[in-house]
Amino acid sequence: MTSIVPNFIPPAGIEAAIPIWLKIDWSPEIEHGIYKDWGSYYSGRRRENMAMYYYNKALSMLPEDHVTLYHRSQTKRKNAQTEGALKDCTQAKSILEGLKIQNAPINLEICNALYELNHLEIAKAELHQNTRLFKGNKIKSFEKRLVVVDENIKNCCGEELAQFVKANEKLLIHVNERDLKARSYDQNKPLWKQLKEQGKCDVLSIPDIEDELLSPLEIARRSRAFDVFNQVYMDKSWIDVIFLKKLLRNPTLLLEQCKYTKHFLGALNKKKYDELKKFLKMLHARAPMYFIRYNKFTNKKLMDKFREDYLFRTEYQTSRNMRVVIRNIRNLRAAGNVAKLSRYVEEVMGDYVVLKTNRIMQWKFEFMNEVYNTLALAFAEQCRVPHDRNRHDDKNALLKLLRLPTDKSWEVQNFVFGDRSTHHGLELSDPTHSKSRQLISRLEKRIKFAKYSIEKCYLLHQIGNTHLKSNRFDECCFAARKGIIETRNCNSLIWRFLCILLIIKSNAALQKVERTKESLMRAQKMLRELASPQLSHFVDVCITCNEHVFNLKKQSGSIASRRQSAASIRSSNHTSLSRSSYVRK
Missing domain, CATH: 1.25.40.10 (Tetratricopeptide repeat domain)
Structure with a gap:
């Protein structure tokens, strides 16, 4: 079917033929129905962007059409635009309330939007209210949805939550204190007053954005938690999530030379990744991680045993790696290859040891002392006096x-007029x-x-x-x-x-x-x-x-x-002789 989306770029040459249905002088009601049908057509074929365009065109002609609002709400929910979907179906409900009409599908759409927004308690209250409002077969869809919501609430607030709170009590208290402190600041106050209460500089008109500094261990923890989260909810497709995240900053995809496709592909990739994150949050809200972990290991003693066995295996492998590192460092020192030894120490200590805790690497302090002192001795052994008689x-x-x-040439930097590297630094x-x-x-x-x-x-x-x-x-x-x-x-x-x-x-x-x-x-x-x-x-x-x-x-x-004094004496004698000759004349 031919698209009727208008082309805003003026075409070159002869314009395309106008469709026959556009030549007819339709009334606004008929044209509204045409746009609504086109939206339903594209929505059924999962072309959500085209469907949204035609629904918007239909609503621009007849904003009070609750059916179009209902269909657009469903389309927005498919695109993970749940807030907009809730707004549309709420507007449709208010239109019907003005006409003193109760519509079960629109009310169910409101409950679905609340459910997908992870507002489980509000969705449960809304479902109970609708079961009292309607009768007969209309209640069945609300009752089915109510069963699902009750099970999700049970998953979130059951025995699994008690064990999770018991294991992470200190962390939850810390997070709660941070939330209370963040809410204590009144957002309606001027910016300078908010900054003054927080102990920050209130003179700058544009506040500095501080980068979040994370330790290498915290970065590794977050990366591991991200992978585990995706593995739990996406199973074997978790690697696709990692791939999609890496595409956000992939220079091969977003080439500077591709002026037209760069921004389009970047926006498309970001949109799809945001949609995926929203759907993953929905899954997490309905079945949290602690619930899945508890169901995987219903026997707590067995779960603790598996965890301890894994930690002991990791600790044993780490101790073996430590011995290998010490052996390699001593061999490199004995060989006198200090440059390679320095690179090896930086690689081991900067990429491996910083990611180990005292639980896994129990002799961490002693190991670091041994490594750094061995490297220092290797540096000191370079301080030798060669046998040079001259x-x-x-x-x-x-x-x-x-x-x-x-060689003195390494001290001199030749500046070239017009060369940008002269102004921006030598490292470029x-x-x-x-x-x-x-x-x-x-x-x-x-x-x-x-x-x-x-x-x-x-x-x-x-x-x-x-x-x-x-x-x-x-x-x-x-x-x-x-x-x-x-x-x-x-x-x-x-x-x-x-x-x-x-x-x-x-x-x-x-x-x-x-x-x-x-x-x-x-x-x-x-x-x-x-x-x-x-x-x-x-x-x-x-x-x-x-x-x-x-x-x-x-x-x-x-x-x-001496040369300068001799030259000055000669010049003074020369001037005195010239003066005497001038006097004689």
Whole structure:
């Protein structure tokens, strides 16, 4: 059948032929009936958007038609627009009440809309009222729906709820307190007054939207709960829900080059995902998770036994993984591959250990101490003095000892006029800088949820080291100083030395001889407590090389001053001779 939806874009060339029925001068009543029939036609073929269009056209001609409102309410319920469906059927009921007519299908539609809005108590009261209002066969549909609503209420408020409340009593109290606190604020007050009562800034005209910071463990918990929820209610189709959610931000689907389909596909995908979430909430309201879990394990002792067995299996596997990690870390340290060891530790501690609780990983603190101290020792073992007899004649000896690049080209950034990367930052043009920024943001997020000081020392050292590799020396020193303060909480001498070493490297790279000397003297004092002959020898050689650099600078400065003084003497003699010749003339 040909669609009669008008085309708002003016067609090019010869216009299409006008349908015959549009040429006839229909009365508004007949045209209203045509649109209503078209809406019923498309609704029966599950083309809900077209059906909604024609129902709206019919109601624009005759707004008091309760039958069209009733059909549009049914169409909206199919599209998960339950609020609009309830509004339409309520309006149809009020129209009939004005005519002093009671219509059972419209009243049943109101009950269905309330039921799908998860208002089970209100739907039950409405159904009881309609059973008293009607008689005969009209009551049967209300009684059938009443049986379903009663069973759903029984599922929500039965013995299963008592066990759920008993197991999560503290959590429910916390949630209730938050709800009461949120409701205590009067929404009718001005924005500045609401912000003042909440202890927030009331000066900004546009309030800042704070991002919700979640720990990695909480993110993993929510992701797991989301998967379990979909598995319970969607069975084997739960993977399709995950796929639909990922499509919301899929750059392959929403290509910037596709100007016409990008917004259409994005809106369509979001609409279908919202509809799916609404239907899942309906299922959850009728049969909550605790009800399904209780019916799956009617024997509570057996359910607890299965849970403990699962936890013990997970704990045993985690302990095996911990031993494997320790073995790999020791092997990498023995092989001297510090770069690979650092990446491996970051991967294990940042992606695996942060997701483990003390119940599963009972020796978590001891494990973290072992891993981070082994990594620190591997970093310290790099501080070796090579056998170089020409060290005293090399002006870059200190940089070589500290494993810093001696090429000066890495310090210079060539600015190109008109190049946008010059203004927006180097990380846009250089992928290595972009990776360093991503790593720093990852470490900064981890440090917000770090519980132990030894972990904070490691994170601050890695942040400073990443800044050092990207030639951001001030940020490196700032992170290293924060790491030195944090080492006092855990009394870790090795991490304190490594943080001081970062400051030494930053000052040496910037050719700040005096500050390098101060940092080296600070490290030398601290090494008395560390009692490491290798590190003491390394620091002593660094002090010697720094003094050599200082002497070279001093000599070059004195030679330059002599040249300047000689040049000034020559210029003064030349001016005096010229003046004397002028006087003689």
